[in-house]
Amino acid sequence: MVLASIVVLFHVVTSVILAWLYFRRYTMTRPPIGVFNLGDVAVMLVMVILVPLLYLMLPIWMVIVLLTLAGLSILYFTWEPVLKSSWFIWLVTLVLAGADLFTALAPDINPVWFLAINNIVMLISVVGVTNLWAQSGMKARHAAILGAALAVYDLIATSLLPLMNDLFARLDGLPFAPTIAWPINAAGPWLGIGLGDLVLTAVFPLVMRKAFGRMAGIFAMAFGLGAIGLLILSVLFGFVEIFPVMVVLGPLMVCQYAYWIQRRPERTTWQYLQAEPTK
Amino acid sequence: MFESAFAQLRYAASVLFAVPFDLRSLDRLVDGILATKQEFGSLGADSAEFLGGPELDEETRRDVQIRRFRKQAVRAAEETDYYSSQFTTLGVDPSRLTFEDIARIPVTPKKALLNNPDAFVRRGSNPAFRTTTTGTTGKPTSVYFTAREIQATGLLAAISFLQSGQITPEDIVQISTSSRATLGNTCFSQAVQRIGAVWYQTGLVDPAQALALLSESHHLPGKKNRASFLNTYASYLGELVECGLNSGYSPKDFGVDHISVGGEIVTEGLKRRCRKLFGSVEFIQSYAMTETWPFGATFCEEGHLHFEPSQGLLEIVDPDTAQPGKPGQTGTMVVTPFAPYREASVVLRYDTEDLVQPVFGPLGCSLKHWTATTDLLGKLRLAIRTANGWVYPRQIREALESLEEVPLPARCGFWAIEGGVAVEVAVRKIDSSIRNRIGQSLEERGVPVCELYLEEDPSQLQHQLPLRCDLREILFERSVIKL
Numbered sequence: 053m054v055l056a057s058i059v060v061l062f063h064v065v066t067s068v069i070l071a072w073l074y075f076r077r078y079t080m081t082r083p084p085i086g087v088f089n090l091g092d093v094a095v096m097l098v099m100v101i102l103v104p105l106l107y108l109m110l111p112i113w114m115v116i117v118l119l120t121l122a123g124l125s126i127l128y129f130t131w132e133p134v135l136k137s138s139w140f141i142w143l144v145t146l147v148l149a150g151a152d153l154f155t156a157l158a159p160d161i162n163p164v165w166f167l168a169i170n171n172i173v174m175l176i177s178v179v180g181v182t183n184l185w186a187q188s189g190m191k192a193r194h195a196a197i198l199g200a201a202l203a204v205y206d207l208i209a210t211s212l213l214p215l216m217n218d219l220f221a222r223l224d225g226l227p228f229a230p231t232i233a234w235p236i237n238a239a240g241p242w243l244g245i246g247l248g249d250l251v252l253t254a255v256f257p258l259v260m261r262k263a264f265g266r267m268a269g270i271f272a273m274a275f276g277l278g279a280i281g282l283l284i285l286s287v288l289f290g291f292v293e294i295f296p297v298m299v300v301l302g303p304l305m306v307c308q309y310a311y312w313i314q315r316r317p318e319r320t321t322w323q324y325l326q327a328e329p330t331k
Numbered sequence: 332m333f334e335s336a337f338a339q340l341r342y343a344a345s346v347l348f349a350v351p352f353d354l355r356s357l358d359r360l361v362d363g364i365l366a367t368k369q370e371f372g373s374l375g376a377d378s379a380e381f382l383g384g385p386e387l388d389e390e391t392r393r394d395v396q397i398r399r400f401r402k403q404a405v406r407a408a409e410e411t412d413y414y415s416s417q418f419t420t421l422g423v424d425p426s427r428l429t430f431e432d433i434a435r436i437p438v439t440p441k442k443a444l445l446n447n448p449d450a451f452v453r454r455g456s457n458p459a460f461r462t463t464t465t466g467t468t469g470k471p472t473s474v475y476f477t478a479r480e481i482q483a484t485g486l487l488a489a490i491s492f493l494q495s496g497q498i499t500p501e502d503i504v505q506i507s508t509s510s511r512a513t514l515g516n517t518c519f520s521q522a523v524q525r526i527g528a529v530w531y532q533t534g535l536v537d538p539a540q541a542l543a544l545l546s547e548s549h550h551l552p553g554k555k556n557r558a559s560f561l562n563t564y565a566s567y568l569g570e571l572v573e574c575g576l577n578s579g580y581s582p583k584d585f586g587v588d589h590i591s592v593g594g595e596i597v598t599e600g601l602k603r604r605c606r607k608l609f610g611s612v613e614f615i616q617s618y619a620m621t622e623t624w625p626f627g628a629t630f631c632e633e634g635h636l637h638f639e640p641s642q643g644l645l646e647i648v649d650p651d652t653a654q655p656g657k658p659g660q661t662g663t664m665v666v667t668p669f670a671p672y673r674e675a676s677v678v679l680r681y682d683t684e685d686l687v688q689p690v691f692g693p694l695g696c697s698l699k700h701w702t703a704t705t706d707l708l709g710k711l712r713l714a715i716r717t718a719n720g721w722v723y724p725r726q727i728r729e730a731l732e733s734l735e736e737v738p739l740p741a742r743c744g745f746w747a748i749e750g751g752v753a754v755e756v757a758v759r760k761i762d763s764s765i766r767n768r769i770g771q772s773l774e775e776r777g778v779p780v781c782e783l784y785l786e787e788d789p790s791q792l793q794h795q796l797p798l799r800c801d802l803r804e805i806l807f808e809r810s811v812i813k814l
Contacts, residue, residue, distance in 0.1 A: 085360065
């Protein structure tokens with residue numbers, strides 16, 4: 053249990069820090085026209101509600117196809133500004149995706165190998181997705197609204213309904229399963245955190261830094277990681293077994309946004325880059 | 332982002348498949364561009380390619396153009412009075428036209444549209460707006476447009492201005508064109524308004540009044556503190572320059588950073604002298620005419636006129652044979668605007684009477700994948716054919732406006748005489764050195780000038796070329812010019 057806690061926390065911390073460093077160092081290709089706006093938040097919420105249901109309803113092979121396609125595209129655009137050369141990007145993407153698929157689907161492979169590979173793939177995915185959102189103009193306000201709405205959704209879907217439990221049970225062991233997890237013991241139960249929770253934890257420091265400055269971003273990172281650390285400790289000491297993470301993260305995001313917006317106006321990406329040019 | 336993505340897809344569908352533009356999508360595209368510029372300070376890397384149309388190779392371009400020409404020809408034959416009788420007489424099936432067949436369709440002369448504009452309106456198209464040309468070349472010509480066409484053109488213009496960064500929400504735009512130029516004024520002002528800039532129409536008033544408005548200080552929230560964009564004709568700009576410099580204005584009195592100038596031949600001399608008054612402004616030159624609106628041309632950095640091939644077909648036709656001109660040969664532009672840019676009044680192979688020379692590749696300019704010509708040489712009916720070749724209005728204007736001794740705009744005329752041409756021009760003061768300089772300037776531009784007449788009083792000129800600045804609009808009260 054302790055090892056699982058350390059492994060999961062390590063991946064969480066690493067993904068948040070890597071997303072932060074990536075944000076300062078690499079520029080993703082953004083659409084020629086368009087900025088992340090409230091309409092996108094609404095679309096994302098609809099997707100958050102519909103996609104789990106879809107994963108529960110579709111045949112398993114179709115779920116694997118969908119997860120693989122999504123995983124491949126996320127890996128590709130995450131590596132794009134880092135590796136630059138098209139064939140090298142594809143090579144790294146296909147090696148990672150191939151390893152994930154192989155360890156998930158091949159018989160007689162120790163599931164720990166799959167979890168190790170999948171955790172790395174999910175970690176990279178978090179870096180890519182959070183940067184895509186933040187670099188597409190997502191504002192701290194949007195992230196706070198999304199966090200608040202997801203807090204309500206998470207409470208319903210995780211605590212009041214068996215939806216999340218059923219979903220994780222269905223996706224368990226599938227390639228590109230959207231969790232970072234590690235087995236608690238050889239019998240099979242594992243400790244994990246959903247990709248969605250991790251994405252919100254990692255994106256908020258980026259948009260807060262962009263909106264209000266470095267200090268706001270560091271506070272957001274500290275609060276997010278601190279909250280997840282406390283939740284993992286709660287699991288470790290047996291206080292909870294399954295917990296809707298967004299119920300904690302959402303209000304934290306809203307409070308931080310409310311605090312900073314009273315002190316300074318939210319910056320645009322252009323204003324942020326003028327004030328804090330990247331290399 | 333999702334909304335913008337759908338709007339971009341819808342826009343691309345119209346451009347690729349010639350289906351009518353969806354106004355809501357265009358509107359969202361404008362919102363998307365504004366939001367993107369506000370957030371990032373610029374559009375994404377591929378915006379120019381996306382908004383400027385795809386880069387087509389020669390074969391694809393011909394394929395796209397013949398399909399669109401057929402579509403427009405079918406509409407013309409089936410839905411307009413003018414072309415239905417023409418196609419019947421020709422015995423040509425418009426739906427089976429090949430590129431080579433296009434030359435079999437007679438060019439549409441200005442006179443046909445002038446005499447019966449209603450005959451060019453498609454049945455069921457619901458025209459809402461009749462515009463007329465300003466009539467500098469005679470009786471005004473009328474063209475009909477639907478309300479949707481006008482709105483779409485305004486939005487497309489807004490997209491183009493935003494994409495190029497020529498007009499931003501901070502701008503204050505002065506429109507100094509004829510108040511009767513309703514088509515250009517309506518579409519341009521709609522575009523400016525949609526961008527969020529401020530605009531006002533001065534008309535072709537006393538230049539002193541227009542200059543007073545241009546130099547006026549403003550304290551509008553979020554706007555520049557002086558008029559920053561001027562839209563006008565070449566000759567009126569010349570009047571402004573002349574009046575401004577004579578009245579003691581200098582660049583520090585203005586905040587103009589862009590001047591959109593057109594409607595007439597724009598000379599290098601005019602632009603050079605204009606910078607003395609307004610400082611280092613960027614000139615925006617384009618080519619458009621009411622009859623073929625909104626299919627027009629954009630100037631590239633190398634001075635070519637470029638026509639976007641999916642918007643219409645440009646042919647350069649030998650004025651003597653009415654057949655396609657040979658490389659390097661001067662011809663008149665014959666233009667067919669395509670759907671979805673043109674919906675109500677259809678014109679096929681409209682003879683603009685504007686002379687140009689085709690430019691062939693390989694080109695090195697930023698618009699190299701669009702059809703290219705030289706800059707306008709002038710109207711065919713104003714050009715003179717001599718034993719040694721043509722003399723174009725551009726040659727005369729370039730030669731005269733490059734000289735400080737000739738007041739702007741150059742008021743001049745020219746006509747054929749034995750051995751070449753005679754030129755008359757209004758100058759500040761007549762003396763022999765000026766005569767020599769003008770003669771030399773004309774010769775340097777290849778004008779076979781045999782007789783040169785100088786006048787200090789422009790009203791004494793016998794063959795003066797028409798100028799749009801003479802469509803003067805009067806005021807009750809004269810402004811006080813700043814000295």
